[in-house]
Amino acid sequence: MQQVLTIENLTKNYPSVRALKDLSLTVRKGDIYGILGPNGSGKTTTLGIILGVTNPSAGSFSWFEEGNGYHLRKRIGAMLDKPSFYPHMNAWQNLGLTSVIKGISSPDVTRVLELTGVDVYAKRKFGTYSTGMKQRLALASTLLGNPEVLVLDEPTNGLDPEGIADVRGIISRIAGEGVTVILASHLLDEVQKVCTHVAVLKAGQKLYEGQVASLLAGDDRIEISSDNPAKLEEALNKYEGIEKIEKNLPMFSVRLKDGFKVSELSAYLIMHGVDITHLAHNKGSLEKEFLKLLSEDRD
């Protein structure tokens, strides 16, 4: 699968703080890639570097496996700062102007206004928009020129719950059209709801990179008990799909290796004559995993 972005060993030192240390990550075509981390963890710095507005101290990045030439920027739609539009102009006029500035030859203003739901109020002056309406127009603006990838920094900041749901819906719709999305957020919930992949940052370092689903599965546990714990334990110890067993009598807490299913384990136990009195599958939550990752000490 085509790599849309590769970042290799990025480091960014500011005079008083190291914002990024040896950060590497890979975004593939079609990913909705979340960069998740608390305030000050280096998310905006990372986006600034890959968009060419911040110079890295060390390391490199490559877009579309073609390097970091400025001409590649045309294939990227980005929303880093608060959107700035002319208050006395309506959405049509503002996006028309943006198209000219961006050098987009065939402005597809109608398409992006529809995609983001701005079409409904496109004839009103920007100065009269609510925060949510402004944010949608900003999203519309990033879509001009039909970019292959969107880079968004905290796209739902400052929005009310309805605005948040709207913007997330728009992002999902855009991704559904085949656009790769890279999204920085400090909100677990957002990444969980919107993203397929995630990199977790803490103090400029990557703690985790992978599928959101795998991070969630990271804490998957199966609790099992039996009237005959010795027999249960013996059977569990023989099962090839067991990653880890914790004994807390009368309960056993089990983690399965990748690719093994709970249903297979329970079938195996029944086949081996184990009389199961309790079997529960506790799925992990991203929040728990995230907090666990963040509480682990790293240099």
Ligand SMILES: Nc1ncnc2c1ncn2[C@@H]1O[C@H](COP(=O)(O)OP(=O)(O)OP(=O)(O)O)[C@@H](O)[C@H]1O
């Ligand atoms: N221009 C700058 N000069 C000096 N330090 C900076 C500059 N920009 C960022 N930093 C520092 O780099 C670190 C990372 O900042 P960054 O803005 O990338 O974090 P962030 O993850 O985007 O945080 P937030 O969630 O608050 O947006 C912070 O310690 C910040 O103070």
Ligand SMILES: [Mg+2]
């Ligand atoms: Mg930021």
